[in-house]
Amino acid sequence: MELENKFRENTNFKSDLNIYQKEEKLKNDVLNTLRKNTYHWQPLSYTDQLGLVYLAARFDGGFAAVSRALQEIYQRVPDFNPQTLMDFGSGVGSVSWAAHGIWGNKLKEYMCIDSSSSMNTLSELVLRGGSDKGEMHISGIHFRQFLPVSPKVQFDLVVSAYSLNELPNFAEREKIIQTLWRKTGGFLVLVENGTREGYQLLMEARDIVLKGGDKEVWDHRPAYVFAPCPHQLECPKLAGRLPLPCNFMQKYQPLRFSWNPSVAWEKFSYMIFSRGPVGDNDSQWPRVIGPVLCRPRHVHCKMCCSDGKLHHDIITAKRHGKDLYRCARNSEWGDRLPAMISSSCPDKTQFDEKESSS
Numbered sequence: 001m002e003l004e005n006k007f008r009e010n011t012n013f014k015s016d017l018n019i020y021q022k023e024e025k026l027k028n029d030v031l032n033t034l035r036k037n038t039y040h041w042q043p044l045s046y047t048d049q050l051g052l053v054y055l056a057a058r059f060d061g062g063f064a065a066v067s068r069a070l071q072e073i074y075q076r077v078p079d080f081n082p083q084t085l086m087d088f089g090s091g092v093g094s095v096s097w098a099a100h101g102i103w104g105n106k107l108k109e110y111m112c113i114d115s116s117s118s119m120n121t122l123s124e125l126v127l128r129g130g131s132d133k134g135e136m137h138i139s140g141i142h143f144r145q146f147l148p149v150s151p152k153v154q155f156d157l158v159v160s161a162y163s164l165n166e167l168p169n170f171a172e173r174e175k176i177i178q179t180l181w182r183k184t185g186g187f188l189v190l191v192e193n194g195t196r197e198g199y200q201l202l203m204e205a206r207d208i209v210l211k212g213g214d215k216e217v218w219d220h221r222p223a224y225v226f227a228p229c230p231h232q233l234e235c236p237k238l239a240g241r242l243p244l245p246c247n248f249m250q251k252y253q254p255l256r257f258s259w260n261p262s263v264a265w266e267k268f269s270y271m272i273f274s275r276g277p278v279g280d281n282d283s284q285w286p287r288v289i290g291p292v293l294c295r296p297r298h299v300h301c302k303m304c305c306s307d308g309k310l311h312h313d314i315i316t317a318k319r320h321g322k323d324l325y326r327c328a329r330n331s332e333w334g335d336r337l338p339a340m341i342s343s344s345c346p347d348k349t350q351f352d353e354k355e356s357s358s
């Protein structure tokens with residue numbers, strides 16, 4: 001007792017205890033609030049019914065976004081003629097339809113991987129025009145429930161659309177992404193929702209692919225970011241105070257249901273990796289990463305540039321020449337400007353943080 005009294009006299013015991021109790025209380029409050037508000041991730045089970053709902057609600061928007069991402073390869077690398085495609089988390093088949101719409105019969109083999117047998121059955125039914133006995137609209141499509149892992153068989157094109165967010169944790173995503181890259185002979189295309197979460201998944205995938213931690217390396221050609229970034233550096237959108245997603249908008253005609261509008265927009269994010277560098281100097285052309293604002297005799301363009309920085313340029317015919325000015329006026333969010341714009345300087349404000357943040 002005497003010892004304890006001495007201890008109390010000679011230390012800030014009481015105030016320390018107070019602080020300690022306050023901190024403990026704060027910690028408990030924070031943990032309780034987190035427990036109440038944190039979303040408890042549950043895997044979605046794609047049953048027959050949920051498959052139909054997905055087909056009605058998401059097939060069209062997903063198809064539009066994947067088509068736009070694949071167009072990027074088609075336009076920039078016209079010599080790329082993929083014969084084989086692997087689609088991870090193929091669902092109701094929007095990737096196969098989009099790829100077939102672009103490369104047609106050049107594509108000979110489609111490997112659709114989906115853990116849900118209901119999704120595979122529905123996807124096949126759609127390909128047969130809604131009748132079990134109908135002819136397949138696209139030939140060469142195979143369905144599997146498990147992702148093959150051997151590095152020896154590669155596919156010219158590997159795609160995962162809106163499927164990374166279905167995976168339960170980082171370890172699983174890392175394993176799947178490494179396998180997808182291992183199976184990539186030409187391009188790996190990842191598409192996700194254009195939200196912070198979707199973009200975060202793509203940034204994570206980018207780190208995994210570029211870091212190259214796979215133990216089963218067969219193909220030693222390195223990974224390059226082909227699109228949308230015009231550089232191989234850190235994403236400047238993540239450097240701001242509030243990390244923003246890099247997203248794009250694609251206009252599309254929704255499926256003809258009475259409740260659908262005639263036109264809709266899909267907000268999506270994507271990332272395309274190539275085996276080795278592809279294309280010439282044009283890989284450094286700036287990417288327009290927001291709405292292009294056309295004003296009298298000048299155009300506002302927000303771009304991500306080859307220096308790995310965000311630029312806000314005001315393009316005029318006088319300063320940049322008539323060709324580039326016209327080009328900028330006709331550009332849209334997501335396009336690349338066919339020029340290296342030398343007069344611009346990095347945007348210190350990192351753009352309006354409210355924009356494209358949803």
Ligand SMILES: C[S@@+](CC[C@H](N)C(=O)[O-])C[C@H]1O[C@@H](n2cnc3c(N)ncnc32)[C@H](O)[C@@H]1O
Nearest residue numbers: 046062089090091094114115116119161163166
């Ligand atoms: C949101 S849907 C996307 C479907 C399609 N890619 C699209 O864009 O329309 C995700 C699909 O991934 C599948 N999936 C989830 N985890 C999987 C896994 N570990 N292996 C294979 N497929 C998986 C689900 O069954 C589901 O069909």
